[in-house]
Amino acid sequence: MLRVLTLATLFPHAAAPNLGVFVERQTLGLAAHRDIDLRVVAPVGLPPWPLSRHGHYAPLARLPTREPWKGLDVRRPRFLTLPGTAGRFHVPALVRALAPLLADIRRDFPFDVIDAEFFFPDGPAAVALGKALGVPVSIKARGADIHHWGTAPATAAQVIAAGRQADGVLAVSQAMRADMTALGIPAETIRVHHTGVDLDRFAPRDRTGAKAKFGVTGPLVVSVGALIPRKGHDVVIDAVAAIPGASLLIAGAGAARPTLEAKIAALGIGDRVRLLGALPHADLPALIAAADVMALASASEGLANAWVEALACGTPIVITDAGGAREVVTDVAYGRVVAREANAFTRAIGEVLAAPPMQEAVRKGAERFTWSANTDALYAHLRNLVSA
Structure with a gap:
């Protein structure tokens, strides 16, 4: 059995059940592998008392x-x-907290490899702990861990050093791999490891009936993501405002909510645009499958799970040229990749609404992204690090 210690600061808990659900799903898949024994360490960062x-x-x-x-x-x-x-x-504090814990875990569970699921602070801490314990370390890059922490003056050097020192490095997309290489992480050490999607849960539905549950009868656009400037919900709101009769439902929570509420009120479209708040991940299939289009105007991404989940539901996507967008939208049936401008989103959404692709054709775009393939690739990667 390959004994894996998964280290993940992005991991769901009772106070934030949607936090890192993609990490949770990947970890559950790996843990179910017949040749894997796995434990999870999900550190929680807290400021000083009080x-x-x-x-x-x-x-x-x-x-x-x-x-x-x-x-x-x-x-x-x-x-x-x-x-x-x-x-x-963050990193030295995380190392101090984890060093005695990992030493204690290792007495009963002599793990063969550390699988760090986010590049900061998980990655640099894992590298330091791996050296101390004499076990190989893998780090996965997902998005903000490279685009923010990997470029921020206070943390960039730590991220880059970890990428150079890790025994194995994973990236969620070819675009992410290129961004990491541009920072100085050797390209030959980076393996692309795509996300997965549950094709049973995320599946096409009768749109008319699905829309009725949300009180929508006409064209429906859905956006899924945290209410933060990077996700560009303001761009999509402006775009939908210019499409007569179209409704927009946004699932997500965050500090930008008051700003978005003010925009919706100023545009006088409160009857067509609603902020649903953070929905449980289990509720997303019904929402996404009800939509004619899923639109997300991200400034940066790795390879957004929401893109692939939409395709699995037969819902075409209109997204920006961020991260692995062009690795996902490889056919016109899957949607459009456009500039991060309201006019560009209005035009693209209008094109899709005017000539909607068949749901079955859209779903084919998601069939490349399965959790079984994700598990097999991760197992092979970790096994290789231990065997090297």
Whole structure:
């Protein structure tokens, strides 16, 4: 059996069940492999007391330090985060928190490899711990861990050094691989590892009936993503405002909600545009399958799970040329890749609404992205690191 320690600061918990659901799904798939024994360490960052007992930190402080999670043995150690330091000290704090824990875990579970599921702070910490314990380390790059942490002055050097020192590096798309190479991480060490999608849960439905459940009768555009400027929901709102009779439903939560609410009110489209808040991931298939188009105006991405989930539902996508967009939209039936401008989104959404592709044709775009393929590729990658 290959013994894997998965390290993931992006991992769901009771206070944030949607956090890193893609990491959770990948980990569940790997854990189910016949030749894998796996444990999860999902660190929780907290500021110093008394800040740790207030606001959105309070539910995090109450999380159990160890619990069974969907059949996985999950440890949730705390590590210190210092507000106002731009993440500069996250890695040493994480190493201090994990060193005794991993040594303790190793006594009963002599893991063969550390599988770090985000490049910061997981990656640099995993490299340091792997060296201390004498085990190989793999790090996966997903998006903001490279585009933000890998370029921010306080953390870029740590990210790049980890990429150069890791035994294996994964990227969610060819575009992400190119971005990592541009930062100075050797291209020959980076393997592309695509996400997966549950083709049983995310599947086409009767759109008329599906729309009725959301109180929509005409053309429907859906957007899925955190309410933050990088996701570009304001661009999509402006685009849909210019399409008579079209409705827009946005699933996600975040600090930009008041700004988006103000925009919707100023445009006078509150009857057509709704912010649904953060939906459980289990509720997304019904929403996405109801849509005629899924639109997302991201400034940056790795390879967004929402893109592939939409295609699996038979819903074409209109997205920006971010990350692996052109690796997903490889056929006109799958949608459009356009400029991050409201007019460009209006035109592209209008084109799709005027000549909608067959749901079955759109779904073919997702059939390349299966969780079984994701599991097989990750197993082969980790096995290779241990055998090297």
